[in-house]
């Protein structure tokens with residue numbers, strides 16, 4: 012239960028962090044410097060992954076279930092996020108940003124509404 016709450020908390024921080032960073036960078040065109048913005052997301056996302064693996068070791072869901080779909084969408088979310096923040100075109104970056112946020116929401120809905 013503790014690990015699950017930690018996982019949910021990290022997922023929330025990760026999602027809100029990405030939403031804020033993307034909005035600052037892509038919509039407002041601001042590039043705030045500092046180690047918190049540079050390293051923070053990597054630390055949070057690594058802990059999110061570790062807590063997810065820890066949870067999985069307890070429940071051992073098969074990949075041919077909602078869990079496999081969730082993991083596949085996590086990969087899509089990561090790729091869209093990288094694409095959004097690295098995109099040279101602002102329009103494409105903003106589109107990838109919204110897509111990434113939509114996929115993030117889908118991951119959360121699948122995790123919460125699982126059978």
Ligand code: HEM
Nearest residue numbers: 018019022059060063064066067070085115118119122123
């Ligand atoms: C964007 C990334 C992620 C989000 C938003 C997310 C979200 C969530 C949420 C909200 C829950 C709790 C569901 C409930 O109320 O019962 C959950 C549970 C879980 N997550 Fe994640 N998660 C993410 C990434 C991962 C990753 C990368 C893994 C595995 C490597 C993982 C493995 C799990 C497992 C095993 C559970 C427990 C499922 C169960 O209760 O049976 N998650 N996740």
